[in-house]
Amino acid sequence: MENERDNAGYTGIRDENVVYIGKKPTMSYVLAVVTQFNKGVKEVRIKARGNSITKAVDVREIVADKFFPDVRDLSIRTSTEELVNEDGTRSKVSAIQITLSRGLLTGGLGRQQLSGADHSHALHVNAGADNRKPG
């Protein structure tokens, strides 16, 4: 599948603070984001393209829903990337980039709950408890 090739590099954290969404289970990427924030990072960027876009949104939602209710979107941007196929033709693929933050300026945020109680959630507590439906 072209899928496999195109997402070959999207298997976890590559650049610092960037989580590339690929073929692993959703909770692997949730763990990657949670780990970054638990290390004290203020911003984590989730990147995905093609069919992984839905998984990127799932990751963002599970992080906010189960782990860090105080997380917020610094930005959500979509884009179009052009890929060169093996036969030399070009294909376009949509991409998304979700930049999350914690612990930055906190004024006037709708979804925010600064309980401070869940900073070190163990992943296993929730793993498997949020099997998102595909549609």
Add this chain to the structure above:
Amino acid sequence: MENERDNAGYTGIRDENVVYIGKKPTMSYVLAVVTQFNKGVKEVRIKARGNSITKAVDVREIVADKFFPDVRDLSIRTSTEELVNEDGTRSKVSAIQITLSRGLLTGGLGRQQLSGADHSHALHVNAGADNRKPG
């Protein structure tokens, strides 16, 4: 498939200016958005959940790439919806809402090209020319 049931209503424009992404081909929804803008609507909202989220992003990107280069995102928001299954259990599903605008305030927009030349693009010109790759 639960998919079918959950997205049963997501088959086109339902509320005014809202395009719900469902099981139809991507270009159907591109046409729906383009039609709204061609009617003079200033804002169109694209809504999707679950696996249709990727298609929503494709629609947004194709509208911007092929039809209205001056379109911009008023907002992109994600959320979690809770569904009640047939057996009474509940499932969570991620959702996205992309609000696009044309012809509103135009100051300082990075992607904007106000050529004004493409307001009445015929869909068939581009239909099939942007078969997005799944990943």
